[in-house]
Amino acid sequence: MFNFFSHSSSSGRKPNPNQAVDFFQNGGLFGVFRGSSSSDRRRRKGQYQRGYHPNIPPQVGYPNVPPQQGYPQNMQQPNSASSAVCPKCGASVPAGSKFCLSCGAPINTAAFCQNCGKPLPPNAKFCPECGTPRR
């Protein structure tokens, strides 16, 4: 089903399906850089809409959604319950990371769910996502 809000970056970016051919149509060195830059894909958002909905003219029927800057904002923020403490520097380390992100010290307690692959918080007996027991 068509979603009017589908060009929000929080629902994921999608490439222009004609991007590869666009390069060959445009040609030139300029086309190389325009054709493969991630940030450029965001700037050319209007072309996404043409690519995915070829029968709908661009900028028609779309709400005026302010552009989102940077990465999507629906990230799972590490919090104290789901993070470990670095034994070397005392910094908070997100669950699952093999290294302290502050000092680089190896963290041996990193564990991942055997079933779904998501990181397990320290001391968790079950995966918070799928409920699989920790092994």
Add this chain to the structure above:
Amino acid sequence: MWFRHDPAGYHILSRLGGGRYGVCYLAENTEGQQFVLKRFRPRQQKKYPDDHRHEAVILSGLSHPAVPALCGIINSPSGYFFVLEYKKGKTLKHWLFRDHKVFSDSEIFRIGSQLFDILIYIHSRSVVHRDISIANITDDGEHISLLDFGLARYTDRDGGILPSLDFPYVGNVLLYLLCSGYKGDRKKPWHEVLPLTSAQKHCLLHMVELEEPFHDTKEAAEAFHSSFFPHEGNFPKEHFLF
């Protein structure tokens, strides 16, 4: 000399590439082993302080020969670095636009099937890459590697982060490869001018979501495998992993 002080324990050899996140360098440690040092731009780190956390956690949980392992983190006066496993080969972007390589049917099949093998693995670990592109895939002639998990996230159905987000990117990569030897009309849509079989055309249209998208990775992989298998020539079967 790239920095006033080399990152601890590493000697930087060359610059491999860069992007919005920062710059990647080829470096070797004191034992002569080669690694990639991914240096984050300080400004980006200030602006998005949690971004590199996702990449570190996701790479910590992946173990696949085609995915670079996270080997360490360096926080030094010369910058903040991820130490990553070095994967040999040139990027598909380099093969296409610098070497002007024309990819044969069997090479496209090998790259595509290996790419789906990686996708099946990372999606089974609840990881969505979200930035699969010709610049993020290296090929050494036999094996590909998928790089740059900077935009990767764990699946989040409420937040709309689904494995199917990766399929249009894969379709786009395949289109780049299919266009590499194309010399005909460049004004019409690709699905009208590229010499594709009906099954190949529909597979790609599903993949880039111009037709109903695939429901899961296995379905997409099977559709690719059945439609792109090269019937001519003596294709070495060890190159595909299904």
